[in-house]
Amino acid sequence: MKKWLRRIFWGFTAVLLLILLWAGGVILYEGWFGESSAQWTNVSFTDSDGTELRGYLAQPKEPGVYPGILLIHEWWGFNEGMTVLADALAAEGYVVLATDAYRGEVTGQVPRALYLRLSTPEEQVFNDVDAALAHLMSLDSVDTERLASMGFCFGGGHSLQLGMRQSESMALTILYYGTVVTNPDLLRPLTDGQPVLGIFGEEDASIPTADVLEFEAALNSLEIPNQITIYPGVGHAFLNEENYDEPGPAGEAWQQTLDFLAENFKE
Known part of the structure; x- marks a missing residue:
């Protein structure tokens, strides 16, 4: 034995x-x-210390002033998929800045993604996301009274963090299966009048349904307008650049996002 x-x-x-x-x-x-995300970026800007940062800027074809969206990538880093989604949002009438929060690092492998997620200092990500927002707000084509943050997975959590950190600047917060906050005291900055859209998957092992419901309850306790939707039969990261406009949960979630933006950003 x-x-x-x-x-x-x-x-x-x-x-x-x-x-x-x-x-x-x-x-x-x-x-x-490995590859660098620089191959998919088309704009650069600097933070308060003069560090050069990069992102992808997508704008409507017609000149004018439009609502702005800051788009934050998944834990893979900034990849081509973010440019596809940014272009899709721009076609709907938004100026979109998809920021690179890993400063050029990108991967398609889980071990490397986990390493990047754990090794990139959170304060650095906060700094870079804030700098991206400042750049977006500096554009003449952006209506700074109508700004939204939107992110996926790693970026979804940071979209929520940005909404809480810069509540005076943000009008909307959108997170796709990002890390939630269930402490009402931490969510209190969102009471400045910042509706929240949260998209989650019922079978997401990394973000349990119970946590999502607790997040929703915390928002409701503060009377923060919100749409928290748990899509049945799907898990984490169920929406991507290949299926966002196709029938099924991904297409439905994307349409819900467009409706949420249009409803709250009416002139």
């Missing part, structure tokens, strides 16, 4: 070691040879 237990233990240890070696190899390889 002990012999079999030892074999199981060492077999499990060997498998775990192989997984760790593979994950470490992915992280190191992409760190040295």
